[in-house]
Amino acid sequence: MKFLAQDKLQAFLGHLAGESRVVAPVKGDDGVVLFRPWSPGTEVELDVLLPKQSAKEFVLRQSETYLRYGYAMEGEAAAQVDDSHEAKVVLDDPAERKAAQDTAVTAHAALVVEPVNDAPAQVIFGLRPCDARGFVQMDNVFGGYGGFYFDPYYNAKREATTLVAVTCRDPRSTCFCTSVQGGPASTEGADVLFTQVEGGFAVEALTDKGETLLASAEFVDAAQAQVLYAETVKETAEARVDAAFDLEGIQEHLRANIEDPGWHDLAMRCISCGTCTYVCPNCYCFNITDEMVEGRGERIRTWDNCFNPSYTLETSGHNPRDTKSNRFRNRFSHKFWYYPEKYDSLLCSGCGRCITHCPTRIDIREVLSVMGSERTAVPATTGEEA
């Protein structure tokens, strides 16, 4: 185990910033803490447990151009079919672009389609173990696990990213990582784990990528007392996370309760926005749209969510999940039944952001306690969760 003195943190991050982009929790002028690109001199905010949003945005971009298309004159370079993950920009030269626009509608213009996949090296510093685990759960979906498709856009960024997690010192009352197979010092998904000890951080490399980071001169070997201190911090934090619900049989119970009227009661105060899914480190659903300007266009993907009333709306006007309670049921079932059935793990790492940021404080722990357990006969007009 290594030790990094508190006053060496800036130097370490500065060192990283020389080679890649550094992202860290930073407090804005409005007092809001978010993961933001870090630049030397910026204070890293580790006192506030969780930034408002998870760090997923830096790997699964909220909006990302993945194809560019336009028209090129005959004789110009034809579309280069490229399945590699290197960045490639089509028609980057303004004059060329102008020419392409001018000829876009002529019979001689050739359609040029190019994938765009920009993935600069980056280090995400200061995310909590739950956020790091969130990436592992998304990795299954985008990484072709179990015979599904491999997503070159997510994976290019994922492979170019190093995750430096920091053990949680003071878990919140809304944290429930220990109920979903994680913990405040979980190492899953992270490359390095920092634990705050007196005067600095006890630091462990967890992967080869992490090992490389610790080669930096700012680190010294940790003293035995520091190692023990770090262990105490981890244990104390773990003890502070309350058990929230029982995972035993949850998948079967959700399946059995699919038509249970309790879903209506639980969804009453849901306003069908997408906040819970967008602040979630695991929710990954997206939309694909084309944005076209003057004969040149981009196909982009943007975060989308199953609470969006038009998410499943079909052209005919038919909507398979037309009611609030249907959409509400989908999110929890996806995380604890649909996803586990496909990927043998859960789609939740227990950060509790969906609880704290829900405009009406819908509590996933309560939803799962009620719907993820055996339901006895429920009268149609039961009270809310009570």
Added chain:
Amino acid sequence: MASTQNTAGGNGKSRLTFADVKAGVTTAAAGTLAGNPYLPQIATIIDIIDETPNIKSFRVRFDDEAVMDALAFDPGQVGQLGIFGVGESTFAINSSCSEKRYLQFSVMKAGEVTSALHELNVGDKVGVRAPMGCGFPVDAWKGKNILYIMGGIGSAALRATISYTLEHREDYGDITILYGARTPLDLTYKYDIEDWQIRKDIDAVITVDRDFPGWEGRVGFVPTVLEEMAPKPANTIAITCGPPIMIKFVLQGLQKMQFTDEQTYTTLEKRMKCGIGICGRCNIGPRYVCVDGPVFSMAELRELPDEM
């Protein structure tokens, strides 16, 4: 049969990396673009057939000859047909699996993408990602009687399968086609219908919802006609596709006639985006229509929440 690897709960579950994909271990089925399942192949429209007042069939050919040559798909599989600048939509591949010159998609003018497709001419470029999803288990059906029950543009989803069973006629028992539309004008593939009616080795019943000037054929809703036909369930597979309300009554009818859930198949349509089981839009409970479907047996559907 072309093999599809994209079935649910695949074996040897493990995560892939770029290294794997470059080495050729890939799960994508889109021709030479195996490494990037989002990237459409550019194709040219070589023919457009006006099927009905609001349905056109587009025959498209990949610009890359190697992709065209390598194309193989199962009857019932689908593809994403798109226009750059507008977007993509999912359509059944309704040309025969043995057709090597083109892929055919039938498009009913309704929304954003379909309306834009209707504006296209022969020679225009489209983007195609195909094949996707799982087809019908036509091999497992060998030796059985096949009953197709279709309404409106539902015929597009079953056309490749009908072609397959007719091209392998000796492998199957009786083949019956019940096809209905609102009016004679709304019947698709009139060239197929003529062929079916000439052939002696199949039984084709064509019906329209109500009397229409000049129509001398059968009149009646598909579920009603099905009841009158009273097909026997013994050794028979029933496959239905059409408007949701028709499917609903057909399934009820089949159940009444003692067809089991394992004997009954349908193919579903859902709003889709990625088409590769990731974006999370087309799921019905734990099943994704794009990769686990669009073909489902009634037995499979019974397991799912009521989100059709």
Added chain:
Amino acid sequence: MSDRQAKIRELAAAALAEDRVDYFIGWKQGINPSEAIPAFVRSADEVDQLIWNPLSHHNLTTFLKRKMPDPPNARIGVCVKGCDSRTLVALLQEELVDKERIYVVGVPCDGVIDRRRVEKEFADEVVDISFSGDVVTATTRCGDSKEFAKGDMTFDHCNTCRYPNPVYADDMAADPVPEPEDRTPMWGSIEEFEALSPAEKDAKLADAFETCIRCFACIHACPVCVCWDQCVNRCRRPALVGQRVDTKENLMFQMVHMFHVAGRCPSCGACDRACPVEIPLYLLHRKMNKELYDMLGFEPGVSLEEKPAFQTFKLDDPFGEH
């Protein structure tokens, strides 16, 4: 227990017991006593969960709008504060809510607490907020406690409120609180914004909307935003608002919302309070309110007989001069 809270429970119990409503919407304690959340009560013996205190910020009329009631034809009882009643009036003016299906309990209001402002006074999690007269006491999970003057912790729109008593209700939970004699609106921070140069305004807006995540909590929490699955911001036909999430498109999205609810929105602040990244959306709507007032002398949602400003035309409207 406050008198208002007792009266809310009594009125709710009566409405439920007499089967005048299928369910009654009020406020109840959230995860801990530091917050209140919407409560849906279905029977008279469950009314004891209902509370009223300065944390009862939710505008519950949003649960009356299209596609929210479950079942869709439910008869609903609902509590409204002054500002909430104005959004309800706006909905009623356009017949977006059926008056016959609702039972409205008006709650005179002394201003509600901006919980986020309290939270920012601590690094640790606030788990309890209590009130004694005009003193607010907040306590964290570690047991740290601080006291604040209530006036320092109430929302801006409470501090400038001119309608503390509901303008529409079937029954009242208390006698009206004193109202300002002069109802001329106070614009406060809007005037500060207006004094900025165009470049400064641009910078301020860009700064505010950069962090928008387009989760749509603002428009879903908004009681007078009713398009739901037909929202132009998500629509691709026509594609008026780009789906790309960047400062420009984010601002466009919010501008569309602002213009669409202009004349209905009394700037109750529900959008602002719902925003997970704390964008000061309230100011945007407040600015529109000021324009409407300055130009047309119009205040949204104060009278059932009126129509929203953009649905009527009078010869003396300033637009008529040209």
